[in-house]
Each structure stands twice: as structure tokens, then as C-alpha cells.
Amino acid sequence: MIDIKGTLVSEGPGGVYNERMLGNFRVWDPYRSKLAALWYLDKTTSLGKDEVVLYLGAANGTTVSHVADYVESVYAVEFAPRPMEDLLAVAKKRKNIVPIYADATRPVRYAALLEPVDLLYQDVAQPNQAGIAVKHLPFVKSGGRLVLMLKTRSVDIRKSADEVFADTCAELKEGGYVVEKSVWLDPYHKDHAAILCRKV
Amino acid sequence: MHWYGEAGEISIDPAECEERILNTTTIPSVFCNWEDLRDAGLISTREEYIRAVREVSIFLAMKGIAADLDKKDAALLQMVRTLDEMDDVINLLTERVTDWHAAITPGTSHKYTRANGPRLVQKIAKSGSPSLKRVAREILSLSGVRTDLMKEVSREAVSVIPNMSALVGGLVAARLIARAGGLESTAKMPGSSIQVIGAESALFSHIRTGSSSPKHGIIFQHRRVHNAKKEVRGKVARQLAAKLAIAARLDLYRGELDAEFIDQANAKIDSIFGGES
Numbered sequence: 001m002i003d004i005k006g007t008l009v010s011e012g013p014g015g016v017y018n019e020r021m022l023g024n025f026r027v028w029d030p031y032r033s034k035l036a037a038l039w040y041l042d043k044t045t046s047l048g049k050d051e052v053v054l055y056l057g058a059a060n061g062t063t064v065s066h067v068a069d070y071v072e073s074v075y076a077v078e079f080a081p082r083p084m085e086d087l088l089a090v091a092k093k094r095k096n097i098v099p100i101y102a103d104a105t106r107p108v109r110y111a112a113l114l115e116p117v118d119l120l121y122q123d124v125a126q127p128n129q130a131g132i133a134v135k136h137l138p139f140v141k142s143g144g145r146l147v148l149m150l151k152t153r154s155v156d157i158r159k160s161a162d163e164v165f166a167d168t169c170a171e172l173k174e175g176g177y178v179v180e181k182s183v184w185l186d187p188y189h190k191d192h193a194a195i196l197c198r199k200v
Numbered sequence: 201m202h203w204y205g206e207a208g209e210i211s212i213d214p215a216e217c218e219e220r221i222l223n224t225t226t227i228p229s230v231f232c233n234w235e236d237l238r239d240a241g242l243i244s245t246r247e248e249y250i251r252a253v254r255e256v257s258i259f260l261a262m263k264g265i266a267a268d269l270d271k272k273d274a275a276l277l278q279m280v281r282t283l284d285e286m287d288d289v290i291n292l293l294t295e296r297v298t299d300w301h302a303a304i305t306p307g308t309s310h311k312y313t314r315a316n317g318p319r320l321v322q323k324i325a326k327s328g329s330p331s332l333k334r335v336a337r338e339i340l341s342l343s344g345v346r347t348d349l350m351k352e353v354s355r356e357a358v359s360v361i362p363n364m365s366a367l368v369g370g371l372v373a374a375r376l377i378a379r380a381g382g383l384e385s386t387a388k389m390p391g392s393s394i395q396v397i398g399a400e401s402a403l404f405s406h407i408r409t410g411s412s413s414p415k416h417g418i419i420f421q422h423r424r425v426h427n428a429k430k431e432v433r434g435k436v437a438r439q440l441a442a443k444l445a446i447a448a449r450l451d452l453y454r455g456e457l458d459a460e461f462i463d464q465a466n467a468k469i470d471s472i473f474g475g476e477s
Contacts, residue, residue, distance in 0.1 A: 073250050081265045088261060095247075101261035104318070110226040112203045113257055115232050123468050138227050158407055 001039055001046055001070070008039050016090055017062045026066065029092040030188045033063040034123060034149045037188035042181070047071050047119070054117040054139055056132065057124035059083045061090035061097070067121070068094045075114055079103040099177035107135050116141045123149040127156065131170045134175030137199060146177055146197040153191050161191045172197055201422055202232045210240040212252045214259040221260065274382040276356050279375040283353055287344045293339050294321055300332055319345070362448035362457040367440065367465060368422040375418050376444070387445075387452040394448070395419065395441030419444070424473050435472050443469065 002009050002025065020027040030037040033130055039045040045050055047053075047070035058064045058076035060083045068074050073096040078084045084101050091097040102110045104124055120140050133148050137198035138148065152161040159167075168178050177197035185192040203217045204210050211217075234249035243249055268274075294317055301324050325336035334335040350371060357370030361383060364373035379397050380386040384392065396403045398417030406413040416437035420426050428436045443465040450458050 024245045038328045072246075072338045082262060084265055088258065091258065095254070096250060098250065098257050099261055101264040102255050108224060108227060110221065111227045111254060112230070115234070139231070150321060 001043075003191040005123055008036050010066040012065070012069035013093055016065045016093070017060070020142070026069070028066045032191055033066065033152055034185055034192060034194065035067065035121070035147070037185045038147070038149075038183055038194045041185065042183050042194075051118040051150065052115060053103075053115065053119045053121055054136065058087050058099070059123075061087040061099075063123070064097060065090050065094060068097050069072060071098065071119075073098060077102055077104050077110065077115070094165075104132050107139070111139075114139055116144075118144050119142070120146045121149075122143075122146070123151075125151050125154040127154060129176065130171035131138070133172060133177070133197075137176050140199045144171075144199050146195075148195040148197065149171070150193045150195055151191070152193065158161070160198070161193070165193050165195075169195060201228060203253065204232070204237055204238070204240075204242075207236065207240075210237065210242065212242060212256070213239070216258060217256045218263075221256075237288070245440050271382070271384075272360050272375060276353070276360050277378045279349065279353050279356065279384060280371075280378040283349050284347065284378075286342065286349065290339060290342055290346060293335070293342075294318065297321060297324060297332065297336055297339065300335075304329060304332070308381055308385050341382055360450070361451040362455075363450045363462065364444055366457060366462045367447055367469075368419060372418060372422050373444075375421070377448075383448065383452050387448040389445060389448070391438070391442035391445040395437055417441060424469060428473050432472055436469060439469050439472050 002011060004025060007022065008028045008030070009022055009118050011025055014021045014026050016026070019029070028039075030040045031113050035045070039192060046102075049071060051066055051071045053074045054078045055064055055065055055067060055074050055110060059072040061076065064074055064076045064087065075098045076087060076091070077100045078087050079102055084099070087097075087099050091099045098113070100110050101114060104122075105126065105128070117139055118141055120133065120136055122129065122136075124132060126132060129148065129150055133146055144148065148168075150165060152159075152164040155164045155168070165182070167169040169182070172179055174196065178200055179197050181196040183194045186196060201220050203221050205216070205220060218434060228349065232253075234243075234246055235242045237252065238245075243252060243295040244403055277380050284397050298317070301320065321339050325333055325340055327333070329475050339458055353374050354365075354370030358365045361377065364376070366378075367373070376394065376397055377383050377386045380389060380394070395412050396417045397419075399414035400417075402414035405411050415434040416425055419437055419440055425437050425440065446461070447465070450461065
């Protein structure tokens with residue numbers, strides 16, 4: 001990851017969402033992007049330039065645009081029509097984004113488009129977040145990574161964030177992932193945890 | 201299945217690819233490999249592969265978005281949201297203008313006066329200081345637009361969601377689907393969810409802290425709910441919401457009025473409303 005005096009940036013054409021620029025570099029704001037927040041809290045976070053990424057929950061494509069600046073190619077899945085239009089606009093300028101208009105709970109619908117990926121990045125506001133990650137396990141290369149941004153409040157508001165977190169980790173393990181590390185994204189994002197896993 | 205087909209019959213024509221992608225029913229055991237396309241002689245570099253797969257995925261996305269936005273409830277949704285936002289704006293401005301009026305006309309009690317809110321705005325539009333008068337006139341004209349829009353929403357709702365509109369009136373029906381995020385999502389809801397659409401904060405505080413559950417959300421705006429006696433109001437709301445759930449499905453899948461269903465549903469709701477139950 002590139003930082004300029006401690007500020008996380010990515011290198012690419014600016015003007016995606018009025019982000020601040022430092023020279024030719026685009027400032028990657030931890031308050032807007034969970035992946036940037038993760039880097040600020042855990043400096044071992046990395047994106048390789050040869051990596052192929054499957055990004056679930058691409059939304060308007062702000063984080064996707066930064067990820068695309070770092071990696072070889074990104075398959076970005078989003079299922080709401082309005083954000084998808086924004087994502088398509090982002091993909092127009094970044095030729096390594098493959099925007100997919102589909103529901104991440106039904107990977108079969110776009111399975112024919114995908115390649116095996118090095119990194120599965122998931123940021124979806126859904127109740128069955130661990131289930132979605134497990135459904136996509138086949139798409140991850142062995143040795144590949146999962147970064148799951150767990151939005152605990154979407155899972156079950158009756159349970160505490162810690163309970164949801166423990167349940168999710170258990171489900172990921174059962175589904176075949178090895179949970180390596182987890183980071184709570186406070187103070188950047190409340191009740192969000194990043195769960196870092198690997199497929200062996 | 202791969203988007204570009206299998207060895208021997210590889211092609212990257214978007215329409216053919218679309219068929220392959222949509223016909224995929226299981227997660228393939230062997231995934232796409234860009235080298236398949238290179239070996240078929242269609243591309244020569246990895247970059248070209250990404251370009252080709254992008255073309256197909258963007259083609260599908262555009263088509264999918266167009267189809268989703270073309271659904272007939274999409275326009276109704278925006279109309280009813282505009283209407284509700286106009287209400288907010290009109291109320292805010294009305295409040296401000298009356299305060300302004302009070303500040304320059306001492307000696308008037310606004311709490312204990314018959315000319316409050318809208319009626320006061322009418323009065324201000326005739327007298328008042330020049331700029332205040334202009335603002336008041338704008339509020340009145342906005343109110344006129346609002347009234348017309350409301351009629352149009354009701355009219356549209358009767359044609360787009362005839363069964364729901366027959367049960368609770370076009371305006372309330374349109375508000376319900378707007379809040380639920382569309383006719384399709386409404387049709388997927390159980391009656392109990394429809395009953396509390398619009399009462400989310402009360403519902404979540406009920407789930408979290410165990411306070412009493414809300415009896416009604418937006419459907420409270422329907423006369424048979426808010427005019428019901430307090431003891432049966434929850435019952436009416438529950439019964440009405442259950443029938444609305446059925447009506448939403450009729451509207452989504454059949455799209456025309458089912459008079460027999462409406463008569464039976466209304467009879468059932470009215471019997472509770474009347475206190476027989």
C-alpha cells in the first residue's frame with residue numbers, strides 16, 4: 001500500500017467522487033471506506049498488483065476505484081440499480097473493473113463470468129454475511145484470502161456486536177475458511193469488524 | 201458453463217454469452233480461464249480478456265437496470281416520495297413564515313388564534329411586508345402543486361396497484377410500497393411486516409428493549425384504522441395488513457382488480473371495525 005507521510009493513497013486518475021488529491025495520488029479516506037480504515041488500524045493490509053479480486057457489495061464504486069488502482073482486475077458485484085449506475089460510470093474510466101449487476105446471495109447467476117480470485121472482499125449489508133462468504137468459497141484460489149467487513153447491525157440487532165462476531169467466525173470456520181485475524185474498525189466505523197480469513 | 205462457451209464453440213458475442221450466463225444453474229467445477237480465449241485465437245493478451253468479459257458484463261448490467269427501472273411502480277414511487285417531501289417543505293416554510301409574521305406584527309397571539317398555519321399564510325399573502333408576502337404566495341402555489349400531485353398519485357396507484365388501492369385508497373397504498381421499496385418487495389412481505397411499515401423506530405425499540413410492539417405504521421393513515429375504537433384498532437390493523445399482503449401479490453402477478461377478493465376482505469375488516477369480530 002502507498003502512503004504519503006502516513007496518509008493512505010492510491011495511484012490513478014482522480015475525480016471519481018471528489019476525493020482529495022496529493023499530487024497524482026488519490027487520498028483514500030478511512031471514514032468513507034472500510035478497507036482504508038482497516039489499513040490505518042493494521043498496516044499489514046495489502047493489495048498485490050497481480051491480484052484478481054472479487055468484490056461483493058460494490059455500491060457506488062468508491063472503494064472499488066481505489067482497489068482497482070492497486071490490483072490487476074476487480075470483479076465488482078452490486079445489485080441495487082441506482083448505485084450500479086454509479087459503478088458503471090466508475091468502470092468507464094477504469095478498464096480493470098468488471099461490473100456485475102447481480103445479487104451476491106445467488107452466485108450461480110454470475111458464476112459463468114468469474115475466474116478464480118486471489119482476494120474475496122465482501123462488504124454487504126445482509127443478515128447472512130457469513131453464508132454469502134461461504135457460498136463464494138469455490139471462487140477463491142487455494143491460499144487465497146477473504147476480507148469480510150462484518151456489519152453486525154445488519155445481522156441481528158437483538159444480539160450484541162460481539163455475539164454476532166463470534167457466530168460469524170464460527171460459521172466461516174465451519175464453511176471452510178481459516179480465520180486468521182480480526183480488527184474492529186472503531187473509531188472509523190461503529191459496530192463493524194474486519195475478519196481476515198484464508199482458504200487452505 | 202463459461203460465459204464464452206466451451207472449447208470448440210467459443211464465442212464472445214454478448215447475446216450468446218447472455219444465454220450461457222443465465223442458463224448456468226450450478227457453480228462450475230472448472231472456472232473461466234483467459235487462456236481458453238487465447239487458445240481459440242480470439243484474443244492475445246490478458247488485458248484483452250478483461251476487456252471482453254467487461255463488455256459482456258456491462259451489456260448485461262445495462263439491460264438489467266433498464267428492465268428494473270422500467271417496472272411500472274418505479275415512477276409511482278418517485279411521485280409519492282416527492283409528494284411527501286413537498287409536505288415537509290410546505291410545513292417548514294409555513295412555520296417559518298408565521299414566525300416571521302409574528303416578529304413584525306406585535307401583539308398577536310399565534311397560539312390562541314383561529315388563523316393558524318395554512319389560513320394564516322393565506323392572510324399573510326394578502327397583507328404582510330412585500331418579501332414576506334412573496335414567500336407566502338410561493339407556499340400557496342406550492343400547496344396547489346401538492347394537491348394536484350396528490351390526485352395524480354391516487355390515480356396512478358389505482359391503475360398500478362388496483363387491489364391495494366381498493367383496500368386502503370391510492371395514496372396510502374402508494375406510500376406503503378414507496379416505503380417498502382417497490383411493489384415486488386411489498387409482495388414478498390408477510391402481513392405482519394406490512395402492518396408496521398413506517399413504524400420502524402418503534403418496531404426496533406420493541407425488538408431491542410422489549411417495549412410494546414407497534415400496532416400500525418403507515419396503514420394508520422387509512423380511515424378504518426384511525427377511526428377504529430382503541431380496543432379494536434390493533435385488530436383492524438392486523439386484518440387489513442394481512443389482506444394487503446394478499447392484495448400486493450395480486451397486483452404484482454395479476455395486475456388487475458379482483459372484485460370478489462376485495463368484497464370479502466372489506467367485509468372481514470368491516471366486521472372487526474364495527475366491533476363484532
